[in-house]
Amino acid sequence: MSVRLEMVPGDDDGLVCEDGVCAVPASGQGNPQLEASDDEGDPARAERR
Amino acid sequence: MSVDVQIWSDIACPWCYVGKRRFEQAVERFRAEGGDVDVTYRSFELAPDTPVDFEGDEVQFLADHKGMPRDQVVGMLAQMTELAAGEGLAYDFGALRHTNTVLAHQLLHLARAHGLQEPMKERLLSAYFVEGRHVGRVEELAALAGEVGLDPAEVTAALQEDRHLDDVRADQREAAELGVNGVPFFVLEGRWGVSGAQSPETFLAALRQADEAGSPA
Numbered sequence: 001m002s003v004r005l006e007m008v009p010g011d012d013d014g015l016v017c018e019d020g021v022c023a024v025p026a027s028g029q030g031n032p033q034l035e036a037s038d039d040e041g042d043p044a045r046a047e048r049r
Numbered sequence: 050m051s052v053d054v055q056i057w058s059d060i061a062c063p064w065c066y067v068g069k070r071r072f073e074q075a076v077e078r079f080r081a082e083g084g085d086v087d088v089t090y091r092s093f094e095l096a097p098d099t100p101v102d103f104e105g106d107e108v109q110f111l112a113d114h115k116g117m118p119r120d121q122v123v124g125m126l127a128q129m130t131e132l133a134a135g136e137g138l139a140y141d142f143g144a145l146r147h148t149n150t151v152l153a154h155q156l157l158h159l160a161r162a163h164g165l166q167e168p169m170k171e172r173l174l175s176a177y178f179v180e181g182r183h184v185g186r187v188e189e190l191a192a193l194a195g196e197v198g199l200d201p202a203e204v205t206a207a208l209q210e211d212r213h214l215d216d217v218r219a220d221q222r223e224a225a226e227l228g229v230n231g232v233p234f235f236v237l238e239g240r241w242g243v244s245g246a247q248s249p250e251t252f253l254a255a256l257r258q259a260d261e262a263g264s265p266a
């Protein structure tokens with residue numbers, strides 16, 4: 001199957017779990033940060049934030 | 050028209066439970082407008098290598114298996130607990146029994162066949178995050194299933210024989226084909242994707258969009 005989804009724009013606080021680790025909002029902000037050291041340098045994830 | 054919503058999620062996923070609550074708020078408002086939804090929960094294992102009987106707590110799991118500093122994990126779980134409380138969910142990470150969730154996913158497929166998937170999903174999430182119940186063993190899953198109206202004997206046999214393992218793997222393959230690498234992930238009418246535990250307003254807007262696109266002109 002090769003379905004290409006149209007992504008619905010979300011809020012800044014969209015919370016998601018990947019690879020067993022879950023993003024949490026940065027303190028006092030609505031911008032989530034993935035609290036995992038092995039995600040640094042991943043442009044795909046950085047783009048989604 | 051009823052909007053078809055496929056939700057990829059895991060049991061061991063704090064944002065999946067939060068996302069479920071937020072989505073439910075959106076559905077309630079959508080139904081008040083005259084709309085309707087047909088929801089299916091699909092399988093996604095965030096940490097399939099987790100042993101059934103993991104020895105240690107959630108802090109230890111994330112620290113040891115994900116290489117995160119313990120202080121960072123403790124802070125992260127505190128933030129999750131606070132955010133979940135805002136949705137009326139009393140997470141208890143101190144009591145949580147970290148485990149493998151593949152059997153729980155098989156149970157959700159069995160529950161769907163009996164029209165009981167939603168209450169089973171809710172029961173599993175509450176058992177895991179709020180009550181500190183073990184959701185990785187057949188006997189405990191059968192007991193939880195019995196609470197929502199499934200036959201514990203049928204559940205025990207189905208799980209022991211991995212009757213729904215192929216269904217779980219099929220869900221995971223479809224997630225990969227769709228490019229889903231994080232959960233919760235919502236697919237509306239097979240066309241629109243919503244990633245993460247978004248606000249009820251975002252979910253409601255997506256439901257309206259899918260409904261309007263599917264309605265006759």
